[in-house]
Amino acid sequence: MSKSGVLLLNLGGPETQADVQPFLYNLFADPELIRLPFPFLQRVFAWAISSLRAEKSRRNYAAIGGGSPLRRITAEQARELQAHLVAEGYDVPVYVAMRYWHPFTESVVQQIKSDGITRLVVLPLYPQYSISTTGSSFKLLDRLWAEDPELARIERHLICSWYDQPDYVQAMAAGIRAGLDQFEHPEQVHVLFSAHGIPESYVTKAGDPYQQEMEACVQLIWQQVGRPNPHTLSYQSRVGSVKWLHPYTETVIPELGSRGVKHLLVVPISFVSEHIETLQEIDIEYRELAHHSGIPDFRRVPALNADPQFIAGLVALVRPHLLTPGLASSAFAPATALHP
Numbered sequence: 258m259s260k261s262g263v264l265l266l267n268l269g270g271p272e273t274q275a276d277v278q279p280f281l282y283n284l285f286a287d288p289e290l291i292r293l294p295f296p297f298l299q300r301v302f303a304w305a306i307s308s309l310r311a312e313k314s315r316r317n318y319a320a321i322g323g324g325s326p327l328r329r330i331t332a333e334q335a336r337e338l339q340a341h342l343v344a345e346g347y348d349v350p351v352y353v354a355m356r357y358w359h360p361f362t363e364s365v366v367q368q369i370k371s372d373g374i375t376r377l378v379v380l381p382l383y384p385q386y387s388i389s390t391t392g393s394s395f396k397l398l399d400r401l402w403a404e405d406p407e408l409a410r411i412e413r414h415l416i417c418s419w420y421d422q423p424d425y426v427q428a429m430a431a432g433i434r435a436g437l438d439q440f441e442h443p444e445q446v447h448v449l450f451s452a453h454g455i456p457e458s459y460v461t462k463a464g465d466p467y468q469q470e471m472e473a474c475v476q477l478i479w480q481q482v483g484r485p486n487p488h489t490l491s492y493q494s495r496v497g498s499v500k501w502l503h504p505y506t507e508t509v510i511p512e513l514g515s516r517g518v519k520h521l522l523v524v525p526i527s528f529v530s531e532h533i534e535t536l537q538e539i540d541i542e543y544r545e546l547a548h549h550s551g552i553p554d555f556r557r558v559p560a561l562n563a564d565p566q567f568i569a570g571l572v573a574l575v576r577p578h579l580l581t582p583g584l585a586s587s588a589f590a591p592a593t594a595l596h597p
């Protein structure tokens with residue numbers, strides 16, 4: 258008998274000030290996120306960098322209430338997705354697994370195993386694929402599946418990226434149009450898509466499709482927005498001293514200011530939930546930078562969180578991998594099942 262489940266993947270975030278350093282350690286200890294020439298030094302490096310970064314990072318989390326809202330918002334997305342699936346007749350549990358903080362992927366897959374799931378649809382909450390995000394979580398799942406013969410019996414259906422999912426694209430476009438319409442003169446607004454950056458070498462040396470998917474995603478969203486405003490794509494949240502994807506958001510904002518832009522609408526584009534990089538980096542740091550750059554009118558499009566059209570998009574992504582309602586106890590898969 259087949260029993261399906263859905264697993265949502267995300268990065269995770271510290272919930273309290275005390276969580277910040279161990280969270281950073283977990284993040285920097287991942288060779289998919291930080292690539293060192295000497296892998297045997299990864300843990301020492303992670304300890305050193307997490308210790309050095311912790312104070313600044315704690316201050317940033319303190320500015321948004323002490324911790325990240327990511328767990329709460331991702332749980333809400335999971336609840337909404339499950340409710341919509343149940344309404345369509347798919348009686349499947351939806352799990353949330355984080356890469357670097359609670360609920361850790363390692364413990365969630367134990368739960369999935371003990372719930373008797375035999376067929377798991379894995380949906381990363383990153384619309385665009387990157388080695389550093391979806392790739393890292395998939396690699397961890399591969400390792401867990403390779404180490405445990407009971408897990409190995411659970412059939413996995415991986416959804417790699419979905420930046421072109423029509424409901425997602427339309428939900429993003431609707432948010433941008435609503436954002437533009439809040440300005441007194443919407444036609445005077447410059448729209449700045451700000452994506453999370455990654456080191457440039459991921460794209461040029463390791464073949465990460467992230468930049469290409471990001472550019473295609475912005476183009477699709479912009480077509481749906483259907484307004485004549487000028488728009489730009491830039492990359493934020495650079496860590497360390499190596500070159501990251503260009504142009505940097507922190508460079509673009511002053512350039513726009515010096516070109517006379519007075520009204521700026523920022524669209525966070527790699528994120529489907531509010532988190533530190535929307536609430537602190539964009540809303541606090543970039544807002545201040547914009548004001549210093551002569552841009553007094555600075556606004557941001559909210560992250561999608563549990564937006565109904567976005568949730569409909571998640572349902573559409575998951576549905577083809579589920580057994581048709583009524584056949585749920587059958588051993589047969591529907592003809593529409595996709596296997597990337």
Ligand SMILES: C=CC1=C(C)c2cc3[nH]c(cc4nc(cc5[nH]c(cc1n2)c(C)c5CCC(=O)O)C(CCC(=O)O)=C4C)c(C)c3C=C
Nearest residue numbers: 268269270271290314325327387389453455496527532533
């Ligand atoms: C698509 C999203 C993300 C990409 C790509 C990504 C790459 C990436 N991130 C770091 C370093 C850090 N990321 C941190 C937090 C963080 N990053 C993302 C998303 C992406 N990261 C999320 C959702 C979060 C959690 C946010 C929260 O609310 O807690 C942090 C910690 C925060 C801080 O100190 O700034 C670091 C550090 C690298 C190096 C990287 C690509 C290689």
Ligand SMILES: [Fe+2]
Nearest residue numbers: 268453494534
């Ligand atoms: Fe990050």
Ligand SMILES: [Fe+2]
Nearest residue numbers: 414578594595
């Ligand atoms: Fe599938």
